[in-house]
Amino acid sequence: MIKRYKALLTALLAVLLVFAVITVTGVVDINKIIRENQEGETSIDVPSNSFEDVFSTFTAVGLPLLKTDVENVFYSMSKDGKVDFYRISDGVVEKLTDVKVINATVVMSGQKIPVTLYTTVADGRNIGYGLFTNENHPDIFLYEYAFFKVTDQFDAYDSRSDLLLLADIEKERFYDENKVYSESFYLYSDYTSKVFLNEDQRIVDLNARLRTDYKMFTDSILHQDNDKILFFSSRFYNDFSYSDKTDIFISGGYGENVDNNRYILDVASLDFFRTEKGVYYFTDKKAEGASDEEESVSGFSIMLHNGNESEEIISFEGSLENDFILSGTKLFNKKTGEIYDVLTGDSEKLDYSEFETSFSPDMFKVSENGKYCVVRGKSNLGKPSLGIMDFDNDKFHTFTDNVFGHIASIQILNDGSVVLSLAAGETAASYYQLIANVNTVSGDENTVG
Secondary structure, eight states: OOOOSOOTTTTTTTOOOOOOOOOOOEEOOHHHHHHHHSTTSOOOOOOTTSGGGTOEEOOOOBSOOEEOSSTTEEEEEOTTOOEEEEEEETTEEEEOOOOEEEEEEEEETTEEEEEEEEEEEETTEEEEEEEEEGGGOTTOOSOSEEEEEEEEOOTTOOOSOSEEEEEEOOGGGTTOSSOEEOEEEEEOTTSOEEEOSOOTTOOBOTTSSBOTTSSBEEGGGOSOSSSSOEEEEOTTTOSSSOOSOEEEEESOOOSSOGGGGEEEEEESSSOEEEOSSOEEEEEEEEOTTOOTTOOOEEEEEEEEEOSSOEEEEEEESSOHHHHEEEETTEEEETTTOEEEETTTOOEEEOOGGGGTTOEEEEEEEEOTTSSEEEEEEEETTSSEEEEEEETTTTEEEEEEOGGGGGEEEEEEOTTSEEEEEEESSTTOSOEEEEEEEGGGOOOSSOEEO
16 A cells, blocks of 8 residues: 655654653743653753743643644544543633534444544544554454544545445554545444445455455545545555555446546555645656656655646656655645645745754644645754744744654644643653744744753
8 A cells, every 4th residue: 555655753653651640831841741751751841941932731631632624623632542532722722512422333344343422523623533443353354453533424425324424444554644544434323334435346355355456535635525536546456465556546437437536547655635626636757768667756846727628737856755754734845945736836945044054854834725734854963953934924933942853743724823742751641732923922042952
């Protein structure tokens, strides 16, 4: 299966965490937090008068905050599947209390999977999550893990239910915001479910499960405003194991020749953007002189498929997976600092000179309205650095400190709120949230520890 672009939590996913609910208010003392949770380990030295002047903590849940489909609404999930919802606005954090807890059973590869779903309604939209592990269900031997998501049905789709239930069975993506849902179901008002989309030709893999690359959804492609649903599939490339090659399929077109459902062939990532002009997507660019059978690539291209054919919009050198980070429609070149908008073609550039002489970024997040971005990486000082960009005012504020090496997730909201979920080291027992607002970042000087 295609590898996703770099996940934010690579270094933390394998850690078995013991979660605690901890409240911290006022100006952050991350040294105290780390000492309390990592006794016997070297504590981090935090310089005074640096990021502490800008970032403060709020009531933490002891877990990373992850985005939902609703702007400003986040969720946390513990390893036992308990889910809480939070709304953040103008730096104020509110825990949502109108939450339904539903016990459901979902049939996957012939096995009945029990799951407790936590759902709520925010801004008129249904959102919900649940978790299954087979620790207490030894009879369910085909699946040891499944992450479930509840969402509204696709817009304008002739559906039999108001809700859609999706499942990602790859446990290494537990805290990854880029889930790949290989199972999808109609979810009815009585919380029974039925398979969504036809899967008559779906075959079994070597694990005796129905193949997970037969139909794949991601959060970024849900709720497309069209009656024909697009989804990813690698079904035509290998009968027995997963392939790095993936197509975009279109729903409908029943008949013997299902190959006519292949809408766009051989895409380079599980990302696309559907617009009135057509579908923007990524494809590898073959090295000059390479044959169709050869895998040698010289970069990648952004393509636009208008419903009949594709045209190249722009091409880039380097690896989409290793040299770029995609956040929303913004494509960030880690080497040059350029931020390219996939849909408009506009580009902006971060000035790395703010980080003294060099900067190697590894995290990037942009607000939905494109006004703000946050980037994390290492500066020439050898310490992790954080940059916050306000594009409207052309201000780039930077902070360099060991603390930023413990970021597990970054959120940047349309109102300029920056939310960082920190783990107190890779063996952390809890996560803590730091919050700031771009408008409250004082002065133009860099703060370096």
